[in-house]
Amino acid sequence: MNQFxxxxxxxxxxxxxxxxxxxxxxxxxxxxxxxxxxxxxxYLHNTVFFLGISFVLMFAYCAxxxxxxxxFVNFKRIWEAYSQFLIVGLILMLPLIGGLWMDYHHLxxxxxxxxxxxxxxxxxxxxxxxxxxxxxxxLIIVGVWYLCxxxxxxxxxxxxNNGGDTSYSEYVSIKKWxxxxxxxxxxxxxxxxxxxxxxxxxxxxxxxxxxxSTASFLVAGLSLTIVTIIFLKDKGYLETVDGxxxxxxxxxxxxFSIFWAYLWFDQYxxxxxxxxxxxxxxxxxxxxxxxxxxxxxxxxxxVMPFFVLMRNSVKRKHGIMMFAAIILFFGxxxxxxxxxxxxxxxxxxxxxxxHGDHGGSTPGFTIPGxxxxxxxxxxxGLYLYLGFNQLTKASLMPKNDPYIQEAMHHEVI
Amino acid sequence: MSQNKSKEVLFGLYDDETDLMxxxxxxxxxxxxxxxxxxxxxxxxxxxxLHFEESRLHIAGFVYGAMGTLTxxxxxxxxxxxDWPIIFGGKPYWSVPAFIPITFExxxxxxxxxxxxxxxxxNGLAPxxxxxxxxxxxxxxxxxxxxxxxxxxxxxxxxMKDFLSKTGASLIDSKVx
Numbered sequence: 001m002n003q004f005x006x007x008x009x010x011x012x013x014x015x016x017x018x019x020x021x022x023x024x025x026x027x028x029x030x031x032x033x034x035x036x037x038x039x040x041x042x043y044l045h046n047t048v049f050f051l052g053i054s055f056v057l058m059f060a061y062c063a064x065x066x067x068x069x070x071x072f073v074n075f076k077r078i079w080e081a082y083s084q085f086l087i088v089g090l091i092l093m094l095p096l097i098g099g100l101w102m103d104y105h106h107l108x109x110x111x112x113x114x115x116x117x118x119x120x121x122x123x124x125x126x127x128x129x130x131x132x133x134x135x136x137x138x139l140i141i142v143g144v145w146y147l148c149x150x151x152x153x154x155x156x157x158x159x160x161n162n163g164g165d166t167s168y169s170e171y172v173s174i175k176k177w178x179x180x181x182x183x184x185x186x187x188x189x190x191x192x193x194x195x196x197x198x199x200x201x202x203x204x205x206x207x208x209x210x211x212x213s214t215a216s217f218l219v220a221g222l223s224l225t226i227v228t229i230i231f232l233k234d235k236g237y238l239e240t241v242d243g244x245x246x247x248x249x250x251x252x253x254x255x256f257s258i259f260w261a262y263l264w265f266d267q268y269x270x271x272x273x274x275x276x277x278x279x280x281x282x283x284x285x286x287x288x289x290x291x292x293x294x295x296x297x298x299x300x301x302x303v304m305p306f307f308v309l310m311r312n313s314v315k316r317k318h319g320i321m322m323f324a325a326i327i328l329f330f331g332x333x334x335x336x337x338x339x340x341x342x343x344x345x346x347x348x349x350x351x352x353x354x355h356g357d358h359g360g361s362t363p364g365f366t367i368p369g370x371x372x373x374x375x376x377x378x379x380x381g382l383y384l385y386l387g388f389n390q391l392t393k394a395s396l397m398p399k400n401d402p403y404i405q406e407a408m409h410h411e412v413i
Numbered sequence: 414m415s416q417n418k419s420k421e422v423l424f425g426l427y428d429d430e431t432d433l434m435x436x437x438x439x440x441x442x443x444x445x446x447x448x449x450x451x452x453x454x455x456x457x458x459x460x461x462x463l464h465f466e467e468s469r470l471h472i473a474g475f476v477y478g479a480m481g482t483l484t485x486x487x488x489x490x491x492x493x494x495x496d497w498p499i500i501f502g503g504k505p506y507w508s509v510p511a512f513i514p515i516t517f518e519x520x521x522x523x524x525x526x527x528x529x530x531x532x533x534x535x536n537g538l539a540p541x542x543x544x545x546x547x548x549x550x551x552x553x554x555x556x557x558x559x560x561x562x563x564x565x566x567x568x569x570x571x572x573m574k575d576f577l578s579k580t581g582a583s584l585i586d587s588k589v590x
Binding site: 311313 | 457458460467471475502503504510511513514
């Protein structure tokens with residue numbers, strides 16, 4: 001079966017998840033502090049998380065294409081489908097952009113202009129951290145990402161319909177767009193993650209942050225790919241994707257979990273070693289006031305995959321791969337949670353006049369609460385609904401891809 | 414091929430890897446015990462046909478790695494807290510983050526060296542040892558199936574020869590290695 005059918009049961013499940021998400025977001029909004037910090041951080045967190053996953057899946061797709069990789073093409077439609085979420089992510093960013101201009105959220109300290117005027121650090125950064133950059137950057141950059149993702153998918157589908165001509169003109173076009181996307185995406189994704197997430201701690205900065213968060217999104221994206229592949233295989237689709245493909249994605253999952261831990265540790269150790277007050281405060285806050293988040297992050301995202309995914313034979317077993325992928329997907333959602341919440345809470349406390357962070361836990365900030373999980377479910381439902389909907393629009397097997405034979409005979413020893 | 418005591422080998426050379434694979438399928442069907450197969454390049458699916466078990470080298474690798482981790486971490490902990498405590502840059506004596514890179518390096522080093530030594534030992538390889546080849550062209554363009562004929566009866570050897578000639582071996586010979 002090459003034509004994916006989006007069953008009514010799956011549709012109602014995802015719509016149900018979206019309804020749960022909306023209810024949870026509503027409950028968060030009414031039970032929140034005066035600035036609705038919990039609501040807006042949840043919104044930002046999930047939007048950036050799913051936008052990031054869409055971006056890295058497109059990025060991986062382009063990197064594989066440019067590297068003449070053939071083994072992934074019999075499941076590449078999954079990546080194409082998920083990366084179409086970029087436009088929805090862009091729309092979801094609009095309320096956050098509007099909040100900068102109309103002041104209905106207080107996420108970013110650099111947007112409080114009277115504070116910036118009296119703060120030499122923020123004043124020095126104001127050329128980049130300002131609402132114009134945030135607005136135009138998000139609109140133009142994510143817009144171009146989506147344009148690339150859409151064009152590449154268009155060529156990929158055209159390749160199916162036009163019948164593989166001997167000059168592979170669609171494939172050549174995909175390559176050109178992939179080259180542009182890699183170049184453009186690599187630079188601009190760093191700028192956008194600084195704007196969206198790193199600037200929540202407006203005084204803090206880390207040159208490793210973009211790498212670190214991209215690794216996080218990539219592991220989450222690969223987890224989602226594995227879950228989707230196993231799900232589709234259980235439904236009887238993707239017959240040609242077998243243990244060998246799963247083995248290779250499993251290696252990516254394992255390898256990038258280690259890579260993520262490497263970057264996590266590097267960022268921590270360099271800041272710990274240099275011991276500059278304006279840098280260490282980031283980790284001091286997290287270790288002292290968010291210990292469960294901080295150490296749990298490392299446990300879920302490094303120790304678990306390191307021991308679970310190490311053996312070769314494990315990477316071919318559906319059950320254990322599903323388990324590891326789901327935990328890692330949640331784990332990297334947790335990681336982004338930790339990037340966002342402490343900084344935003346600090347900004348909100350200052351804006352509300354609580355000077356100095358007090359210890360103790362704040363619901364929805366110290367660890368994810370039920371409302372956070374519910375919001376996550378809502379966004380996940382939306383993401384999967386749109387992704388599955390995209391999957392129905394083309395054959396799951398790109399039958400005229402020049403590498404399709406290589407993918408079907410992929411063998412990992 | 415590196416056992417100390419010499420062994421008699423009957424071997425046949427094939428021109429093509431598909432001939433070789435077909436011959437091995439026939440041998441499996443006839444329950445002939447193939448001693449070794451030599452190819453000039455890795456042939457896909459050969460390991461399945463020959464029923465090779467999964468290597469245990471990586472388990473040894475994990476153990477060596479864990480030894481490296483413990484060695485590095487415990488040694489540095491002992492040096493900087495008991496043996497010769499020094500304050501570096503105002504950091505505590507037992508500065509775990511500073512130990513991690515070295516712990517990582519020693520893990521990789523122990524793992525790599527241990528695995529190389531294990532691999533060489535198990536296969537009887539060492540610097541300076543020459544491994545006799547059955548035929549020079551095995552390293553060039555021929556594919557070889559070899560039978561161990563130590564203690565085999567004349568009838569068995571006849572069967573093996575028949576097998577080699579009927580599956581299309583271009584050269585059949587025997588040698589003591």
